[in-house]
Amino acid sequence: MVKSVILAAGKGTRMKSDTPKVLHQIYSKTLLGYVIDAVNNTDMADENYIIVGHQAEKVEEFVNSNYDNAKIVVQSPQLGTGHAVSMVCPHLENYSGEVLILCGDTPLITSDTLKSFINAHRELNSDITVMSAVFENPTNYGRIVRKAGGSVDSIVEEKDATQEQKVIKEINAGIYCLNWEKVKGAFSELKTNNAQGEYYLTDIIAWGNNNNLSVNAHILENNEEIYGINSKSNLAQATSMLTKRTLEKYMTDGITIVDPNSTWIDPQTEIGKDTIIYPSCYIEGKNKIGENCKIGPFAHLRGDVTLEDFVKIGNYVEVKKATIKSHTNACHLTYIGDSEIGSDVNIGAGTITANYDPLSKTKSKTIIGNNAKIGSNSVLVAPVVIEEGANVGALSVITKNVKQWSLAITRAPMRVFEGWVSKKLNK
Ligand code: UD1
């Protein structure tokens, strides 16, 4: 088992935000959440140390309320990436296993890549392994300087690089695997004699060579995975890349995505085969969509939604925190929230589950039994139960439970005044 160190103390100035950079979200998950999950999903890490600095309390609160195996380590002031990692030294004094180091602002990294990286470190019998990548435009990244024989000599930061080194296209991806017992000594020996006056983590490479350690680089296959977030524009770009990856996977699994360019689905959503997602849908959070469903166009699923097979969620329908059983339709202009809906139910156009009481600020549940039919433009004021087979007449406001197989209707009866118009017009 490895221990991970995730660097998340940086300021994130270019986000121009009151929210710490790593707490910005892609769909319903924070950037840091993606990284911790990627590490945890390798099943190779038992403990994660999160290095925090700027707005440490907010990041700490997020970590503590979401992860049992993550520990917060505060770095203050922030004197560089090497200084950041040195903060865990007191915590890992007696540890002799492997340490995986990564950054909290690269949400696209996958567990598979981390697994093969750790395995490569083991197979190479390496003491220090750095993940590298080949970039057409390597500007701003640290460059991997190799020795004549091909092994890694050092990493040189852009600001410290010579013209010759600047043309190197192999860059430091910022992910490392260390044999902690052999490398921990490096952290008390790092110096700040560089262009930025910082303690560079990258200097452990040269340190390793000077101390006769085995130093290697493992080349990343998909450069997208180390895409770092520094601005709102990067955030949008990462959302788009993650979405593309997710939609490809759905399509491979037999789901029809009519227009991938206008479809946004959180990777935490599961979808069954033969379901069709029509254009312009936004699906966020953890949802479970069954097989043979039809979603959209223009549908919005907001999380905690379970749809059984053959459910239809049509245009301008918003659903959150709801379970909808098979063969039920809500095809037009509807809001379904905090609801349990049976099978073979028809939800007429314009139906609203009124789940929120703004005075008490509480939410209540709507329960609809199998085979019930809800007429168009009805408001179901929760808490309310529409029992099996019951019908609600169109334009009703339902404030009391409706017994099974009965009809509830609250609209004024229709009246016809014959000749009323002609009388007005004196015809
Ligand atoms: C770093 C690497 C560079 C690599 C690049 C990959 C160093 C010296 N350089 O450069 O070789 O190509 O990442 O993205 O390591 N952080 C802290 N505490 C600090 C400083 C930074 O926690 O004192 C965190 C930041 O929040 C960030 C990460 O460390 O998540 C990387 O820091 P950053 O300043 O972005 O390093 P780069 O200059 O990009």
Ligand code: MG
């Ligand atoms: Mg960076």
